[in-house]
Amino acid sequence: MKTIKQHYRVDRREIAFLKFILEAYDGIAVLKTEDASQGVITAHIAPGCEKQFADVLQDLKKDIMIEPVQMNTKHLYLHTIGCQMNVYDSEQIAMRLAPLGYEQTASMDSADLIIINTCSVRAKAEQKAFSLLGRLARIKRNKRRLIIGVGGCVAQQEGEKILERMPCIDLVFGTQAIDRLPRLIQQIEDRRCRLVDVEMDEVQDIPEFLEGPRTESQVSKFVTIMRGCDNYCAYCVVPFVRGRETSREPESIIREIRILVENGVKEVTLLGQNVNSYGKKQRLCSFPELLAKINAIEGLLRIRFTTSHPKDLSPELIVAFRDFDKLCPHIHLPVQSGSDRILKRMNRKYTIDQYLDKVAKLRDTCTDIAITSDIIVGFPGETEADFEKTLELIKTVEYDGLFAFQYSDRPNAPSVKLPDKISEPLKRERLQTLLDLQEKFTKRKNKVLVGSTQWVLTDGLSKKQVSGQPDAGNRALQWTGRTPSNKIVNFYLDEHPAANQSLAGQLIGVRIDKAFSHSLFGKATGAEPSAGGLKGVENYAA
Numbered sequence: 001m002k003t004i005k006q007h008y009r010v011d012r013r014e015i016a017f018l019k020f021i022l023e024a025y026d027g028i029a030v031l032k033t034e035d036a037s038q039g040v041i042t043a044h045i046a047p048g049c050e051k052q053f054a055d056v057l058q059d060l061k062k063d064i065m066i067e068p069v070q071m072n073t074k075h076l077y078l079h080t081i082g083c084q085m086n087v088y089d090s091e092q093i094a095m096r097l098a099p100l101g102y103e104q105t106a107s108m109d110s111a112d113l114i115i116i117n118t119c120s121v122r123a124k125a126e127q128k129a130f131s132l133l134g135r136l137a138r139i140k141r142n143k144r145r146l147i148i149g150v151g152g153c154v155a156q157q158e159g160e161k162i163l164e165r166m167p168c169i170d171l172v173f174g175t176q177a178i179d180r181l182p183r184l185i186q187q188i189e190d191r192r193c194r195l196v197d198v199e200m201d202e203v204q205d206i207p208e209f210l211e212g213p214r215t216e217s218q219v220s221k222f223v224t225i226m227r228g229c230d231n232y233c234a235y236c237v238v239p240f241v242r243g244r245e246t247s248r249e250p251e252s253i254i255r256e257i258r259i260l261v262e263n264g265v266k267e268v269t270l271l272g273q274n275v276n277s278y279g280k281k282q283r284l285c286s287f288p289e290l291l292a293k294i295n296a297i298e299g300l301l302r303i304r305f306t307t308s309h310p311k312d313l314s315p316e317l318i319v320a321f322r323d324f325d326k327l328c329p330h331i332h333l334p335v336q337s338g339s340d341r342i343l344k345r346m347n348r349k350y351t352i353d354q355y356l357d358k359v360a361k362l363r364d365t366c367t368d369i370a371i372t373s374d375i376i377v378g379f380p381g382e383t384e385a386d387f388e389k390t391l392e393l394i395k396t397v398e399y400d401g402l403f404a405f406q407y408s409d410r411p412n413a414p415s416v417k418l419p420d421k422i423s424e425p426l427k428r429e430r431l432q433t434l435l436d437l438q439e440k441f442t443k444r445k446n447k448v449l450v451g452s453t454q455w456v457l458t459d460g461l462s463k464k465q466v467s468g469q470p471d472a473g474n475r476a477l478q479w480t481g482r483t484p485s486n487k488i489v490n491f492y493l494d495e496h497p498a499a500n501q502s503l504a505g506q507l508i509g510v511r512i513d514k515a516f517s518h519s520l521f522g523k524a525t526g527a528e529p530s531a532g533g534l535k536g537v538e539n540y541a542a
Ligand code: SAM
Pocket: 083, 121, 122, 235, 236, 237, 238, 272, 273, 274, 307, 308, 309, 334, 336, 374, 375, 376, 405, 406, 407, 408, 409, 410
């Protein structure tokens, strides 16, 4: 809900009294102290309550001094490093800081508050966070009142040490402190103090979703359905920085998705470290049962989810790909290694045979399913023979796409203590070999789609439209979107009946003319999607 902001100066001894009075008028406005020393407050008035609020003030003015003041909006620069969960958290951070008067800015230089939401899953992401924080120290030298906060996994992991190491930082807040953030920022504004909040609970409180303003880009949104992880894969820092696995109540998830759909969202991607174990610990519904509830939400076109741990991929989830018309035919099923010996050392709790069996069942049930995966190269003790097995697995599965990473030691992860570490040059070499191999399969999978008509959910205008590439000379508007199997399609309209409308959020039938390594290119056919075709990859090629 967007509130109306008004700023006032009052006798600072009266601020508490004002807040107390307004509580009696339940919900008409919330008062925030902007500057306690000057008695400056901001009233966030609920829409439709402006008149009632003005009457209350008029009454109070008889006894205390209240005068309106002009205030500059405060600017928040929010930088997100890492996974989709951090993207979701950052949006929620922005929503929570709006009532304090913060509006988001794309310029670091004009910010009054800078928040860096960090990731520590791999060493590179952590280095990126520290190098950015180093740059911020220089900005703060010329702007003393700037507040700098560090959140996310690095903040959780390093806590107080960040304040010791970097005098420019005012706040370190952990992965479970998002709900407490407004209070922490308020304290810093009022007292110019430095704070750390990295408290972690065994059962975490999942912050309630706050609705944001509608923007055209809101075609597809992430929805966090669970937090934390209990799997303790040997290489992974997540259980230590994101805490114990906790699922969100289904009602809260459904409510969030309904609000998103009312605001124009057409596709949701459900997020969890292992969605297959959703609800089990707290005896909520199962993940396929949750999918059934979401599938019934009117107006929603597509559902995706990530990530699925292979050990917990159930037969019920496999058939969900057949039974739920909105569930897109794509699964991200991280395998990590093609060697049983390495999988055991990684504590992944499945073998390659079991993994391949699940891949076969998925393809039997849903013939057009796209499968992607994560692979770590150079895990401690990985021999040439182990690495060869990973390459063999890639050839056997023929993934649609892969995210491959060089192993890095992470704090607290058990693999730190494992012997036989692989050298950096060898890890780099293995990564390149693997990526080169996968590139062939990615291209081949894309090429198969040339000549077919795909239902593309349009995100917005394509970046390529300005240059007219890759169709040189083509001056028609180019749009971008994704197929049900999650492949990026850039397309143009030409004589399409909808040529003058915005296509963002629309399902458009696109004939695929060209395939590249990481995208497809085609032309809108004007064909209308049928109910059955909403998610399916219907092939109209002869
Ligand atoms: N929960 C998901 C799962 O089980 O696959 C993914 C979690 S993690 C945020 C994303 C990916 O980062 C992992 O699948 C793994 O490939 C990679 N990763 C995690 N720890 C790593 C490490 N220490 N070194 C290199 N890659 C790592």
